[in-house]
């Protein structure tokens with residue numbers, strides 16, 4: 288029987304709860320807490336954490352000879368448990384964004400109580416990981432996001448082995464996120480981004496799963512694993528190394544690149560068509576060289592919309608303000 292984060296009642300249905308996994312030696316303080324599905328339509332993280340829980344349970348039960356789970360691990364795969372059923376980003380009853388409800392309130396409304404219970408559970412762990420996808424418009428390369436990190440977090444972020452570690456400024460509007468609430472409790476805190484909401488992108492899921500297992504191995508939480516040699520090429524991007532490519536035209540966007548690709552300045556990365564006449568309005572050219580970490584998948588463009596984010600090898604980013612564009616967090 289899995290433990291429950293919170294049990295809730297509803298006006299006209301059975302009680303329901305938010306289950307989580309508590310794996311490994313119970314007598315120990317949890318070493319890591321992994322959370323996904325604060326947004327119910329971000330399925331990659333939900334799926335990967337459920338798979339990871341199954342994997343760790345096998346280790347814990349000795350089903351994988353030579354491999355062991357040494358530390359206690361908490362996994363909450365779907366915080367917005369009702370939202371996942373409905374493919375809804377927000378909590379379905381009152382449309383509240385759970386990742387704007389922290390630190391929450393014990394005895395408050397439902398979403399406040401969920402936030403408070405999740406924080407109380409996860410703050411005991413030293414490592415904490417919150418997994419998101421983008422929204423339903425953009426696709427994110429699997430990456431670690433750091434917000435005003437300390438040096439330990441900068442170093443540890445590389446242990447995931449994901450292709451990009453990206454530092455972002457702490458958005459002053461987002462002080463009610465889980466990641467922000469965690470900072471008050473020390474430890475090391477990470478946000479992972481992978482793929483796009485509303486979809487299960489198996490390529491991103493595999494990369495995410497591998498990265499989490501590698502992280503658990505490198506931090507001594509599991510032992511005896513053979514990590515795959517096909518390690519991603521890891522790149523670290525500081526605050527001024529994110530370039531947000533915005534459109535100055537409305538229309539239909541046809542993207543010509545995938546996340547994870549490196550481009551040169553001047554490379555063709557897409558086209559914008561007039562939605563009625565079908566005329567090509569312009570080619571989209573990358574103004575900077577770098578790694579494409581995010582692309583627009585929903586094609587309808589209004590002027591000023593984000594087309595893609597490019598991580599630049601030097602400080603030629605422009606994205607101090609444009610970070611408000613659809614972060615999916």
Ligand SMILES: [Zn+2]
Nearest residue numbers: 326419615616
């Ligand atoms: Zn999210």
